Amino acid sequence: MPELPEVEHVKRGLSPKIIGEIITGVHFSEKVTAGKSSGKQTIIKGTDLETFERNIIGSTIKALDRRSKYLIFTLENEWHEHYIISHLGMSGAYFVVDQLEDIGIPNYINHWHVAVHLQSGRQLIYSDIRRFGELRYIERLEEATQIMAIAPEPFDDEALDYYLTQLTASKWQGRTIKEAIMNHSVVSGCGNIYACEALHLARINPNKTVKRIGRAKRIELFQAIVHVLNEGIKYGGSSISSYRNVEGKEGFMQTRFNIYGRKICATCGGPVSQKVIATRNTHYCTHCQK
Numbered sequence: 001m002p003e004l005p006e007v008e009h010v011k012r013g014l015s016p017k018i019i020g021e022i023i024t025g026v027h028f029s030e031k032v033t034a035g036k037s038s039g040k041q042t043i044i045k046g047t048d049l050e051t052f053e054r055n056i057i058g059s060t061i062k063a064l065d066r067r068s069k070y071l072i073f074t075l076e077n078e079w080h081e082h083y084i085i086s087h088l089g090m091s092g093a094y095f096v097v098d099q100l101e102d103i104g105i106p107n108y109i110n111h112w113h114v115a116v117h118l119q120s121g122r123q124l125i126y127s128d129i130r131r132f133g134e135l136r137y138i139e140r141l142e143e144a145t146q147i148m149a150i151a152p153e154p155f156d157d158e159a160l161d162y163y164l165t166q167l168t169a170s171k172w173q174g175r176t177i178k179e180a181i182m183n184h185s186v187v188s189g190c191g192n193i194y195a196c197e198a199l200h201l202a203r204i205n206p207n208k209t210v211k212r213i214g215r216a217k218r219i220e221l222f223q224a225i226v227h228v229l230n231e232g233i234k235y236g237g238s239s240i241s242s243y244r245n246v247e248g249k250e251g252f253m254q255t256r257f258n259i260y261g262r263k264i265c266a267t268c269g270g271p272v273s274q275k276v277i278a279t280r281n282t283h284y285c286t287h288c289q290k
């Protein structure tokens, strides 16, 4: 599943290729067309396909931002600013190409679902093998309720105070620290892989309940989360779960993991423990993490 660092890379890769472009048309795959006509929300959420196309055609792509794991395309026409909110689900990827075949990776060519035609003649393609991703048209950002509930970006000044305050809520006291930091209302964009790595860096056992972790250790954990997310961005994201950036390239953060996906702890050389915590496979070291 693409996490915050991977989505940040998609944003950085896409922005120079699409900002300033005017949308001239949209095509959808047979899977999307068939899904929508049978009443499902296949990839295009909230509107039917004709409305989606009519709403965005003729608009200029003014900006592309990332909020947690969501991409926000800001569109502008002569009347107003409006938006497409997108997330990549388990296996989504964006490409900007002259023609579909230029993607060069058979899986992403075969599983294209949305082709946004641009005035330059290029196409913004959304491909998604498992089809858990989405594009949602909204007129006002306030309609994006799933984004409004998310904690501040971890790199923002107010994020630490926000996190510390959230952790004092009674609902978290008896729950594991791992479940808490993976919740968007506590920390923005800390998915399973980076939660495992941050807990390892801060030397905290992921099974530990929130109430047993003191303020200093909570702060240390937050700093560890920021550190591993920054490392993830620096090293191009990880390529677990078939992530590809806009150039079709894999990231290589996975070669830098100290605990996630490993048999041997990179810190002490001891065996790595595995357990499902907060519904996700969790890797940790009982020697290093107390």
Ligand SMILES: [Zn+2]
Residues within 6 Å of the ligand: 265, 266, 267, 268, 269, 270, 285, 286, 287, 288, 289
């Ligand atoms: Zn260890």
